[in-house]
Amino acid sequence: MSHERTLSEPGSILPIKSKLFVGSYERIGLCSSELRTQRLGCSHTTARVKLATAVDELSKETDLATAWSQELNYLDNEIHLLDHRKGEAETILAHAREEFCRAPEPARQNATLAQAEKEVSEMEHLHDELVGRIGALRNRVIAEIDRLISSSPAASAVPRDQISLGLTLAEN
Secondary structure, three states, rough: OOOOOEEOOOOOOOOOOOOOOOOOEEEEOOOOOHHHEEEEOOOOOOOHHHHHHHHHHOOOOOOOOHHHHHHHHHHHHHHHHHHHHHHHHHHHHHHHHHHHHHOOOOOOOOHHHOOOOOHHHHHHHHHHHHHHHHHHHHHHHHHHHHHOOOOOOOHHOOOOHHHOOOOOOOOO
């Protein structure tokens, strides 16, 4: 969700206003599509689709897949909703920073700014928790795939190090 962060003037907390949208601010923007295809925690990812496909395939082999599918759906929805909330919170923070920078020195009150920073920080911590949960789910899915492969008659045909979903948790 780092794409929601606003850009600031160099050496300042003063946010850069959008040239396209009145009342909006310039954002960092989305990470590359290559990264978004792998990062489970990105709101605009296709990595969770890969994980969902793996879970769906496992539904033929294990009863756990139904619970995993429900958990993945829940986490996916939470990440999307949090992304929208964070976008709004980043706008509020940018506005608070702008007001703080433009206020005369004696009139500067940072209570609004501190509250806006706190809300963004809390959302980032919640995102970290969601990413941790989705990572644990990914690990359970991979462990089940490993178990099924090692118990199959053709287990020796596919080297274990060649099995990968190509999904990571990192996000900046």
